[in-house]
Amino acid sequence: MNTTGLEVRNLSAAYGQRLALDAVSFTLAPGQRLAVIGTSGSGKSTLLRLIAGLDAPVQGEIYLDGVQVSKPGAVLVEPHDRALGMVFQDLALWPALSALDNVALGLAGALTGRTAARDRALEALALCGVAELAARNPREMSGGQQQRVALARALAVTPRWLLLDEPFGGLDIVTKEQLTRDILAILEHTGRGVVLVTHDPLEAAQLCHQVLVLEAGRTVEAGELARLLESPRSSILQAFQRILVRASAAGER
Amino acid sequence: MGGFQPEVTSPLVLDRPGAWRAAALLPFVALAAPALSLFVAALAMPSATWLGAGYGAALLTSVQVAVAVAAISLALGLPAGLLSACYRFRGRRLLLALLALPLLMPSFLWAIGLAMLRAALGWSPGGLLSGATAGVLACSALGVPLVLFATLLAVSLVTQGQADAARLAGGETILLRYATHSAAWPATAAAVFAALLSLADPGPGQILGYATAAGEVLVSFAAFYDFDLAARQSLALTAIALAITIPLFGMLAPRVEASLLSRDTKPASRRSHPVAGILIPFALTLLVSIVLLLPVTGLLLPLGHGVPVIRAAEEVSRTILDTIVYALGAGLLATGLGFAIATVVARNRSLRNLAIVSSLTLLALPPALTALGILLYGATAPAALDWLLRSRLTVCVALAARFVPIAVLLGLVSAAAMSHSWTQAAAVHGVGLRSYLRTVSLPSMQRGASLSVVLVALLATAETGTVLLLRPPGADSLPVAIFTVMANAPETLVAALCLAYLGGAVLVLVASRAVFMRGRP
Numbered sequence: 001m002n003t004t005g006l007e008v009r010n011l012s013a014a015y016g017q018r019l020a021l022d023a024v025s026f027t028l029a030p031g032q033r034l035a036v037i038g039t040s041g042s043g044k045s046t047l048l049r050l051i052a053g054l055d056a057p058v059q060g061e062i063y064l065d066g067v068q069v070s071k072p073g074a075v076l077v078e079p080h081d082r083a084l085g086m087v088f089q090d091l092a093l094w095p096a097l098s099a100l101d102n103v104a105l106g107l108a109g110a111l112t113g114r115t116a117a118r119d120r121a122l123e124a125l126a127l128c129g130v131a132e133l134a135a136r137n138p139r140e141m142s143g144g145q146q147q148r149v150a151l152a153r154a155l156a157v158t159p160r161w162l163l164l165d166e167p168f169g170g171l172d173i174v175t176k177e178q179l180t181r182d183i184l185a186i187l188e189h190t191g192r193g194v195v196l197v198t199h200d201p202l203e204a205a206q207l208c209h210q211v212l213v214l215e216a217g218r219t220v221e222a223g224e225l226a227r228l229l230e231s232p233r234s235s236i237l238q239a240f241q242r243i244l245v246r247a248s249a250a251g252e253r
Numbered sequence: 254m255g256g257f258q259p260e261v262t263s264p265l266v267l268d269r270p271g272a273w274r275a276a277a278l279l280p281f282v283a284l285a286a287p288a289l290s291l292f293v294a295a296l297a298m299p300s301a302t303w304l305g306a307g308y309g310a311a312l313l314t315s316v317q318v319a320v321a322v323a324a325i326s327l328a329l330g331l332p333a334g335l336l337s338a339c340y341r342f343r344g345r346r347l348l349l350a351l352l353a354l355p356l357l358m359p360s361f362l363w364a365i366g367l368a369m370l371r372a373a374l375g376w377s378p379g380g381l382l383s384g385a386t387a388g389v390l391a392c393s394a395l396g397v398p399l400v401l402f403a404t405l406l407a408v409s410l411v412t413q414g415q416a417d418a419a420r421l422a423g424g425e426t427i428l429l430r431y432a433t434h435s436a437a438w439p440a441t442a443a444a445v446f447a448a449l450l451s452l453a454d455p456g457p458g459q460i461l462g463y464a465t466a467a468g469e470v471l472v473s474f475a476a477f478y479d480f481d482l483a484a485r486q487s488l489a490l491t492a493i494a495l496a497i498t499i500p501l502f503g504m505l506a507p508r509v510e511a512s513l514l515s516r517d518t519k520p521a522s523r524r525s526h527p528v529a530g531i532l533i534p535f536a537l538t539l540l541v542s543i544v545l546l547l548p549v550t551g552l553l554l555p556l557g558h559g560v561p562v563i564r565a566a567e568e569v570s571r572t573i574l575d576t577i578v579y580a581l582g583a584g585l586l587a588t589g590l591g592f593a594i595a596t597v598v599a600r601n602r603s604l605r606n607l608a609i610v611s612s613l614t615l616l617a618l619p620p621a622l623t624a625l626g627i628l629l630y631g632a633t634a635p636a637a638l639d640w641l642l643r644s645r646l647t648v649c650v651a652l653a654a655r656f657v658p659i660a661v662l663l664g665l666v667s668a669a670a671m672s673h674s675w676t677q678a679a680a681v682h683g684v685g686l687r688s689y690l691r692t693v694s695l696p697s698m699q700r701g702a703s704l705s706v707v708l709v710a711l712l713a714t715a716e717t718g719t720v721l722l723l724r725p726p727g728a729d730s731l732p733v734a735i736f737t738v739m740a741n742a743p744e745t746l747v748a749a750l751c752l753a754y755l756g757g758a759v760l761v762l763v764a765s766r767a768v769f770m771r772g773r774p
Contacts, residue, residue: 054265054677078263080683092674096696105692106682157682 004065005029006051006161006193011060012217013046020046022217023060028210030160033187033194035204035225038214039236044197045089047214048163051195052086053079065160080106085154085192086163091146093138099125099149100134103156124156125149127186144175151183155190162187164196168203180206201225201240213237264676264689268600275604277597280590281611284654287626288491288618291484294629298481304489305473305482311464312489314385315452318465321389323448326396331440333397333533333540334404335432339416339521340529348537350762352401355394355544357708357758359715359732361456362751364391365739366548368460369748373554378462388457388465394544396447403443407436409520416521425526442505446617449494453619455718460739466490467718470621474722480632483625490619502613506606509613509662549755555748565749568734575645576714576730582649583656584710588702590653591660592667596694599668608665612658620655624722627651648723652713659712660705667701700769707765711758731757 006028013021021043028034036044049055051062053075062070069077093102104114104121125131128148138146147167154162167183168176184207187194198204204211205225213221213234220234232238337349355363367390371382378384411432419428451457458465467490474483598604627650631642640646671694679689717732724733731754739747 049677052677052681054680079265079677079680080263082681084681086678086681088674088678090672090674092672092678094675094678094693094697096693101692105688106679106684153678153682163681 005032006195007063008047008051009061009063011047011050011057011062013043013050013055014058020217021050021057021214024212024214024217024219025060026210026212026219026222028193028195031191031193032210033196033208034210034212035196035198035208036212036214037198037201037204037236038234039199041216042214043217044199044214045165046217048086048165048195048197051161052084052163053077053082083157083160084163085157085159085161087147087150087154087165087167089165089169091138091150093146093150093153095138098135098137099130099141099152102138102149103153106153106157121152121156124152127155127189128152129182142175143171144179147171147179148182151186155186155192159192161193161195164194166198167196168198168200176203183207199236201237262686264679264684264686266686267596267689267694268673268676270601274597274601277594277604278607278611280594280657281608281615284615284623284657287624287630287654288622289626291622291626291629292488295481295484295488298485304486305469305479307464308466308469308486308489311469312466312493314463315458315466315490316493318385318388318392319448319452322392322396322451323444325389325393326400326447327440327444329393329540330397330400330444331404331433331436333537334401334440335408335429335436336529336533337401337537338405338408338436339428339432339523340533341523341525342530342533344534344537348534348541349405351541351545352398352537354755354759354762356398356402357711357715357762358755359456359717360391360395360451360454361460361717361736362552362732362754363394363544363548364388364457364460365735365747365751366551367391368551369555369744370547370551372744373551384461385463387461388451388463390543391457391461391548392447392451392454394548395450396444397540397544399447400440400443403439404436407439408432411435411521413521438505438508442501445497445501446613449497449617452494453490453621455621456736467619467621470619470625471718471721474625480625480628483621484629487619487622487625491622494617494619495614498614498617499610502610502617505613506609509609510602510605549752552748552751552755555744556752558745560749561743561746562749564746565753568738568746568750569731569753572729572731572734575724575728576732578645579648579652579720579730580710580714581706582646583652583713584706584708586649586653587657587660587709587713588664588705591657591662591705592664592698592702594657594661595664595668596698599665600673605665608661612661616656616658620716620718621722623654624651624719627723644725645728647725648720648728651719651723652716653709655716655719656709656712659709663701663705663708664698667698670701671697704765704769707761711761714758 008024008026011021011024012019024047026034036047038044050057050070053069056073056075057070059072061068064082067077069082097105100118100121103124104117107117107120122131122134125134128151130145130148130152133141133145133149138149141149168179171179180203194208196204196208209224211223211225211228212219213236215234221228221232221237228237229241232241337345364387367382367387371380376382415431416428419431453467455465455467455471458468466486470483470486470490473479473486594608598608627642627647634642675693676689679693714730714732717736720730720733721736729737731750735747735750735754
């Protein structure tokens with residue numbers, strides 16, 4: 001077992017009788033970035049929820065920096081004590097609050113004084129390039145701006161690990177490309193470890209070092225994306241390879 | 254783990270399952286307690302004539318009126334609702350607002366208007382505007398809008414994609430067929446609900462001169478001082494209501510639940526249609542004329558002989574404070590309890606369904622039942638409990654108990670608008686339960702809660718039976734004052750008071766709308 005980093009051992013989860021995740025294992029050193037890819041219903045978001053401590057596994061363990069945080073049937077360390085930041089699939093921004101309050105609310109208990117919390121929140125918003133939107137309500141923002149506020153909220157708690165659940169869903173290609181570039185710069189600047197859930201291998205390749213491919217809750221491939229693409233076993237990487245070949249042929253034409 | 258020390262209790266407690274949530278249904282048992290006590294007491298009451306002479310005939314008339322109300326409401330409300338939901342037309346907002354008004358008024362107001370219209374026209378008793386026929390008309394004033402708005406709500410769940418697909422498949426006919434299919438159950442339920450409300454309503458029968466089961470209850474209690482007989486008659490009425498509501502609402506609960514939870518469903522936009530653009534405003538104007546203008550004309554006609562301004566103002570000033578106390582008390586109590594129940598059961602499907610069935614069933618019970626049950630407690634309780642059982646607070650509590658179901662349903666709608674991921678984001682980022690409730694949850698529910706207070710306040714004001722039975726001496730509400738003076742006071746005074754009430758309700762509605770729509774596009 002690593003004394004630092006994130007370790008997931010033999011993790012399984014179920015919804016009723018249906019097994020959503022089946023004996024998944026991996027280890028990440030601090031600062032490493034892992035993309036979990038797979039088709040819809042392959043268990044990607046379930047894995048993220050288990051790491052966050054939002055659900056308990058039916059089997060397996062999770063260790064964060066050498067401390068066991070989840071065991072079968074139990075969440076041993078509550079989500080807010082795991083030093084994590086998370087960007088949810090629907091962003092989960094609270095509509096009654098301004099961007100600044102969305103980011104600062106969780107800091108109020110961690111920092112002494114409201115001013116310190118607001119300063120930290122403003123720093124996080126500035127880091128994500130949306131400081132000028134601090135007073136605005138999420139409803140008054142574009143999709144890309146909302147994504148940045150959600151990322152600022154996740155970064156403001158100075159997490160060791162960032163969990164990103166399909167953070168670019170629903171964005172146009174221009175915004176997506178810009179946001180990916182900015183997030184990459186932020187991740188390199190802050191040195192945070194990342195678990196990114198996506199069904200887009202391109203997104204995975206741009207942001208992460210490692211890839212874990214899930215199919216029907218099981219790990220079918222794991223490693224570096226470029227190496228895996230040489231002889232892909234999973235349907236999603238095979239499809240991605242075909243797209244790359246077609247794109248390359250179209251480029252040549 | 255990290256050096257991050259947030260509040261201890263996680264908001265995830267709001268989402269995680271737990272048997273303790275079932276306790277949220279206990280208030281429903283408490284709300285039904287007066288009725289159950291009455292039932293137990295009635296079984297022990299010896300009597301030669303169990304339901305009293307004439308009750309059977311009155312009950313039969315009530316059932317006939319109820320069936321006619323359901324049929325008329327469905328026949329007029331469903332097509333009007335369908336067309337209003339699918340097409341754009343001039344005056345839509347105004348016509349629908351006018352049709353919403355009867356939902357918030359006591360039916361006896363319309364009955365008085367119809368009776369006065371008949372007198373002004375010189376028509377003899379026994380004609381179209383008298384007896385049970387006029388009673389059907391007065392009760393349909395509530396039934397038709399109820400079905401219309403239930404239909405509107407149901408069709409608003411049809412998405413733009415579904416509407417486009419229906420139009421592509423076969424044009425407007427298929428769209429209307431699909432919309433009818435979507436609205437058929439909710440509209441039928443609303444029609445049955447209107448019938449049940451008319452069954453439990455003593456007002457129109459008393460004013461228009463025909464015996465009803467609910468009227469008999471009031472007469473037994475207020476004229477013959479026979480509490481036991483009133484209790485048994487009320488229970489007989491309840492048995493009929495329950496026999497209809499429990500199977501119907503049990504079947505409907507999942508559909509109601511699905512519509513309450515249909516978050517972020519963007520309804521199909523309404524289309525212009527050359528024929529519909531002319532036909533619908535005409536049809537709705539006709540409906541407004543029947544359910545609203547006819548009785549209001551009846552109320553206006555006597556004022557041609559002069560308006561007793563001073564007498565009316567005296568009566569209004571005598572009753573206004575108690576009217577507001579009852580309305581606001583009921584609104585706040587019902588909303589507090591209803592939203593608390595909704596918050597606890599919102600994340601559990603079975604509990605949600607149970608809460609919906611219980612709410613709809615409670616709403617369908619005759620209001621006199623709870624009032625009589627509270628009177629039963631009051632008759633045996635020590636004087637030390639007078640503040641609870643024989644005071645203005647009693648009236649507020651009884652009215653709140655009557656309309657808690659409305660608050661529960663609105664609370665469920667508000668809770669459904671809050672995503673699960675909000676609590677999860679709060680949990681991950683160190684927002685404690687108290688902060689979450691204060692900063693995220695309550696502001697999100699604020700609009701729904703305010704609407705609930707206003708709606709319950711208006712409905713509670715219109716609920717005369719409960720106030721009539723439970724008010725302390727001299728603490729009349731305005732509608733009760735109208736109801737009690739109408740037999741002896743001059744017609745002009747009764748008409749002026751009815752119009753004052755109508756004007757007040759319109760004023761509250763307009764002011765509430767202005768407040769609710771502030772800041773909305």
